[in-house]
């Protein structure tokens with residue numbers, strides 16, 4: 001198991017390197033999130049041994065369980081799934097970044113909990129770039145007005161934008177969506193909104209991360225490509 005994860009990570013790094021060289025970027029610009037949802041702690045440990053420090057999870061309960069064993073000093077958890085308000089307290093306590101903020105109410109709730117902890121919480125706005133019915137996230141047009149409302153909140157820092165692109169066998173089909181997200185970030189930064197200067201683009205998963213890097217991703221979220229297929233049949 002360990003060696004497989006190790007070689008998977010090595011392979012992903014090679015792909016990252018290749019995509020960086022195609023697009024004239026430096027590998028230092030890319031943060032690899034190992035998406036460890038549904039996977040046991042031992043697999044996170046194996047990934048950590050292979051150099052992974054950033055882990056993506058989509059359920060707060062899972063972050064709680066894993067952080068209890070692994071701590072949050074060496075293992076940095078990113079909340080990448082839909083976040084319910086009653087889970088915000090734990091999410092703020094244990095996540096270095098929340099990628100899935102999609103409403104003012106949720107952001108205010110994060111602000112409140114972060115303030116209690118004396119923390120400044122890094123967040124991203126989740127954008128449903130392709131306008132898929134089944135997906136969470138706000139529209140491209142809703143991003144700027146929401147950002148203006150978030151700007152005064154002292155205990156959150158909007159670091160950038162995140163998207164979950166459509167599932168497709170052909171990653172080239174998602175290039176347009178990645179390009180749109182990057183353009184949105186550039187446009188909003190150009191507005192010089194007080195307190196808002198975004199530098200993170202969280203986009204690209206196992207099937208399409210090289211295209212995402214070519215289009216400006218700073219954070220890629222790779223699950224299957226590191227840990228193998230997920231098995232949802234066992235629990236829940």
Ligand SMILES: *Cc1c(COP(=O)(O)O)cnc(C)c1O
Pocket residue numbers: 035037058080081164205206207221222223224225
């Ligand atoms: C599960 C998940 C991923 C990883 O997906 P893979 O296709 O396994 O790489 C990335 N981002 C989000 C938001 C996810 O929920």
